[in-house]
Amino acid sequence: MAFYVVQFLTGLASAASLFLVASGLSIIFGVTRIVNFAHGAFYMLGAYVAFTLTERFSGAFGFWGGIVIAALVVAVIGVLVEMVLLRRIYHSPELFQLLATFGLTLMVEDLVVLIWGPDDLVGRRAPGFKGAIDFFGQNIPSYDLFLIALGPVVLGVLWLLFQRTRWGVLVRAATQDRDMVAALGVNQKWLFTSVFALGVFLAALGGALQIPRDAVNHAMDLRVIVEVFVVVVIGGLGSIIGAFVAAVLVSELNAFGILIFPKISIILVFLVMAVVLIVRPWGLFGKPEAPARRTPGLTVNPWRPLTTNERLAAIAVLVVAAALPFVAGNYVLTVGSEIAIFVIFAVSLHFLMSVGGLASFGHAAYFGLGAYGVALLSKMAGLPMIACLLLGPLLGLLGAAVFGFFAVQLSGVYFAMLTLAFAQIVWSIAFQWVSVTGGDNGILGVWPEKWAASPSHFYWLSLGIAALAVVILRIIVFSPFGFALRATRDSPLRGEAIGINGKRIQWTAFVIAGTVAGLAGALFAYLKGSVFPDNMGISLSVDALVMVLLGGVETVSGAVVGAIVYKALNIWLVSQTDLSKLVLGGFVVLIVVAFPKGIVGTLEAFMHRRRKSSSSASSPLLTSRIESAE
Amino acid sequence: MSVVPTLLSVEGLTKSYGGVHAVRGVSFELRAGEILALIGPNGAGKSTCFDMLNGQNIPDSGRIRVLGAETTGKKPRVIWRMGVGRTFQIAATFPTMTVRENVQVALVSHGARLFNMWASTARQARDEAGRLLDLVGMGAYAERPCGELAYGDVKRLELAIALANQPKLLLMDEPTAGMAPRERVELMRLTARIAREQSIGVLFTEHDMDVVFEHADRILVLNRGTLIAEGSPEEVRGNAQVRAIYLGEGLLYDARHREGASA
Numbered sequence: 001m002a003f004y005v006v007q008f009l010t011g012l013a014s015a016a017s018l019f020l021v022a023s024g025l026s027i028i029f030g031v032t033r034i035v036n037f038a039h040g041a042f043y044m045l046g047a048y049v050a051f052t053l054t055e056r057f058s059g060a061f062g063f064w065g066g067i068v069i070a071a072l073v074v075a076v077i078g079v080l081v082e083m084v085l086l087r088r089i090y091h092s093p094e095l096f097q098l099l100a101t102f103g104l105t106l107m108v109e110d111l112v113v114l115i116w117g118p119d120d121l122v123g124r125r126a127p128g129f130k131g132a133i134d135f136f137g138q139n140i141p142s143y144d145l146f147l148i149a150l151g152p153v154v155l156g157v158l159w160l161l162f163q164r165t166r167w168g169v170l171v172r173a174a175t176q177d178r179d180m181v182a183a184l185g186v187n188q189k190w191l192f193t194s195v196f197a198l199g200v201f202l203a204a205l206g207g208a209l210q211i212p213r214d215a216v217n218h219a220m221d222l223r224v225i226v227e228v229f230v231v232v233v234i235g236g237l238g239s240i241i242g243a244f245v246a247a248v249l250v251s252e253l254n255a256f257g258i259l260i261f262p263k264i265s266i267i268l269v270f271l272v273m274a275v276v277l278i279v280r281p282w283g284l285f286g287k288p289e290a291p292a293r294r295t296p297g298l299t300v301n302p303w304r305p306l307t308t309n310e311r312l313a314a315i316a317v318l319v320v321a322a323a324l325p326f327v328a329g330n331y332v333l334t335v336g337s338e339i340a341i342f343v344i345f346a347v348s349l350h351f352l353m354s355v356g357g358l359a360s361f362g363h364a365a366y367f368g369l370g371a372y373g374v375a376l377l378s379k380m381a382g383l384p385m386i387a388c389l390l391l392g393p394l395l396g397l398l399g400a401a402v403f404g405f406f407a408v409q410l411s412g413v414y415f416a417m418l419t420l421a422f423a424q425i426v427w428s429i430a431f432q433w434v435s436v437t438g439g440d441n442g443i444l445g446v447w448p449e450k451w452a453a454s455p456s457h458f459y460w461l462s463l464g465i466a467a468l469a470v471v472i473l474r475i476i477v478f479s480p481f482g483f484a485l486r487a488t489r490d491s492p493l494r495g496e497a498i499g500i501n502g503k504r505i506q507w508t509a510f511v512i513a514g515t516v517a518g519l520a521g522a523l524f525a526y527l528k529g530s531v532f533p534d535n536m537g538i539s540l541s542v543d544a545l546v547m548v549l550l551g552g553v554e555t556v557s558g559a560v561v562g563a564i565v566y567k568a569l570n571i572w573l574v575s576q577t578d579l580s581k582l583v584l585g586g587f588v589v590l591i592v593v594a595f596p597k598g599i600v601g602t603l604e605a606f607m608h609r610r611r612k613s614s615s616s617a618s619s620p621l622l623t624s625r626i627e628s629a630e
Numbered sequence: 631m632s633v634v635p636t637l638l639s640v641e642g643l644t645k646s647y648g649g650v651h652a653v654r655g656v657s658f659e660l661r662a663g664e665i666l667a668l669i670g671p672n673g674a675g676k677s678t679c680f681d682m683l684n685g686q687n688i689p690d691s692g693r694i695r696v697l698g699a700e701t702t703g704k705k706p707r708v709i710w711r712m713g714v715g716r717t718f719q720i721a722a723t724f725p726t727m728t729v730r731e732n733v734q735v736a737l738v739s740h741g742a743r744l745f746n747m748w749a750s751t752a753r754q755a756r757d758e759a760g761r762l763l764d765l766v767g768m769g770a771y772a773e774r775p776c777g778e779l780a781y782g783d784v785k786r787l788e789l790a791i792a793l794a795n796q797p798k799l800l801l802m803d804e805p806t807a808g809m810a811p812r813e814r815v816e817l818m819r820l821t822a823r824i825a826r827e828q829s830i831g832v833l834f835t836e837h838d839m840d841v842v843f844e845h846a847d848r849i850l851v852l853n854r855g856t857l858i859a860e861g862s863p864e865e866v867r868g869n870a871q872v873r874a875i876y877l878g879e880g881l882l883y884d885a886r887h888r889e890g891a892s893a
Binding site for chain 2: 302303305475476478479480481482483484486487490491493494496497498499500501505508
């Protein structure tokens with residue numbers, strides 16, 4: 001019995017940090033409507049800065065002072081980020097805000113390694129809370145008791161701040177209607193900045209307080225952000241009470257889940273989240289969001305199929321690409337195969353994002369599932385390569401069918417957070433279920449059969465499948481199903497009013513995208529001869545997002561160009577620098593701020609302007625109003 | 631009158647939020663080809679009533695039947711498939727598609743071909759879409775992106791979309807809100823003409839009394855969730871209670887109406 005009580009208290013102690021970070025995220029979202037993906041990065045920075053300060057200043061005052069100063073320092077960094085970056089993108093579509101803050105996270109990860117080194121850092125114990133308390137023969141660290149008390153205290157302080165101060169009233173008003181608050185003459189810029197500062201302060205404080213419990217490392221940002229997303233999805237984005245209750249719930253589920261499913265404890269949290277999403281899709285304490293009237297796009301250029309000339313040009317490009325093995329060496333061909341595989345992966349996400357308006361932040365899960373499907377089939381079942389290539393992606397299909405069902409119940413930022421959380425769950429299963437997946441060591445020796453083994457043959461195979469995938473997805477875009485999907489994206493209200501079952505259409509699209517991603521993963525397993533948990537990692541999901549964005553999220557097939565350019569650049573970059581995440585993150589931020597239409601989108605806009613200016617003089621539609629209907 | 635079948639029948643529709651009775655025991659009928667206006671001051675329960683009819687809100691009690699078939703508590707998409715078209719207070723269309731494609735999607739949905747992933751949508755029901763667009767006077771705009779249209783034209787397009795399932799009943803929530811005076815008259819004349827020609831029943835809410843008194847065959851007046859008057863425009867105009875609560879005193883509507891009738 002005592003053991004369970006201790007386990008319960010450990011859970012409560014973990015909840016404190018989680019609550020601090022989640023409440024910060026919720027407060028920022030409430031006012032600015034930005035889901036700050038970089039919140040985990042600020043949490044991590046808080047821990048690193050606090051580590052340095054507490055090592056430098058001795059004594060109890062040095063420790064506690066160091067913790068608070070660290071949180072303040074990071075809050076100032078947050079203010080700078082808000083003023084330099086976020087102020088430029090408050091009016092951008094959600095997707096761009098998510099991506100920009102994600103780019104920031106990537107940059108911080110490399111910067112942290114650059115400043116503090118790659119090794120885990122073990123910090124000081126907290127003065128005054130070094131010992132443990134004996135509880136019927138079980139030890140409870142006294143620092144845990146301190147954290148357990150701290151959670152409700154912070155909750156109370158926040159409540160007072162929002163209920164009893166003028167600033168708090170303004171923040172609550174802005175949460176309900178920011179335009180009205182601006183119309184009343186409140187300086188919105190500084191309100192946003194101060195809210196962001198408070199949110200970042202809470203995240204950094206959450207990180208700093210972890211020092212006595214856990215080693216500081218450069219992967220803690222993603223671990224916490226996934227948990228925080230789960231917390232706000234359960235508790236309801238924008239609700240501080242919700243963040244508290246859900247933080248306790250998730251931490252307890254983690255604490256006891258380890259006892260029930262020692263290997264894959266995260267499953268329990270997933271199950272609870274799934275139940276909450278079905279019963280209350282907006283979270284336990286959240287409010288249902290009014291459906292956003294804004295369309296996801298920046299332009300209203302209608303899509304059209306390729307003209308005959310454009311088709312011929314595309315075929316010509318394909319023929320040139322197919323001729324590559326006659327002039328290039330093995331290394332170039334291997335790179336070419338990898339690019340072709342990433343074209344498949346990118347177009348699958350593009351289909352979901354551009355046509356369906358569903359920005360998945362965990363698309364790598366289905367890529368990885370396809371890769372593992374192939375590896376398991378060929379190593380364990382010993383199936384021939386063709387059978388593996390056909391059946392392996394079905395694991396991606398299965399994963400997309402299960403996760404997609406829940407994900408499409410939500411939209412916008414909730415959808416992004418949920419897909420990311422799902423991808424992390426799949427990743428941890430691959431990582432922890434060592435007996436089947438090989439864990440960190442992966443599955444080795446997945447080589448193609450003789451007919452596809454040579455670099456040129458494998459290149460042709462990848463190129464052929466990539467071309468096929470692009471063509472089939474394009475056909476679907478212009479099919480009635482593609483239009484139903486776009487209709488649901490453009491106006492769910494009108495879609496429902498003309499008999500379209502939007503959720504089922506989106507679910508089907510999710511499954512299609514997941515299966516095609518699984519196909520890419522299947523080829524990738526054969527290209528590399530092995531699969532690892534990283535094949536479903538977050539950085540791969542981000543790669544896919546960047547490829548889509550670089551190509552142009554509003555185009556029909558921009559992802560093809562985006563994938564080719566990005567992958568070529570990426571392979572070159574990795575060979576040139578150790579700080580690829582820093583460069584990549586900076587690249588993402590730059591695209592979002594300066595270049596939101598992407599390569600193909602910019603070209604299209606240019607062509608459209610030219611066509612328009614040459615034809616406007618003769619167009620009767622633009623100059624004369626139509627006669628009345630009578 | 632008894633020859634014309636009852637299209638929509640509403641019995642004892644009730645909805646409350648907490649302690650507030652938004653709609654209390656509303657009952658009425660609508661016949662094919664009839665144009666019925668639902669009016670009342672703000673907060674009278676018009677929108678709640680309307681949302682229950684189109685499936686966006688579920689009544690606490692009461693029954694709604696369209697041509698004898700129960701639609702109470704059914705989803706909007708199901709109600710649409712039972713032959714009920716609708717337009718929104720703020721027109722809802724698909725801005726990234728062309729005008730023709732907007733109508734084609736609705737037609738494809740009506741033909742239950744939404745999960746076809748192979749055919750080209752451009753070839754689906756092309757002529758039928760053209761006919762519907764001609765009907766609402768948008769034929770010349772067929773290839774324009776919907777997002778570039780003036781608001782009055784978006785409203786016409788929305789009407790064409792709403793007609794795509796050959797509805798028996800058309801629900802229009804403040805059809806002329808946000809439009810210029812001339813456009814209002816045109817849109818309502820168009821709607822009335824189509825309704826008479828195809829004997830579609832129309833139920834609409836509206837704040838513009840010129841539109842209501844010119845086009846409605848019958849008027850329902852809602853106040854604080856209950857029907858306080860029902861009848862022809864003349865009867866409603868003469869009703870002292872309605873004047874006191876909503877219309878106000880004065881000869882404005884009389885004068886306008888006589889003008890309209892003699893013209």
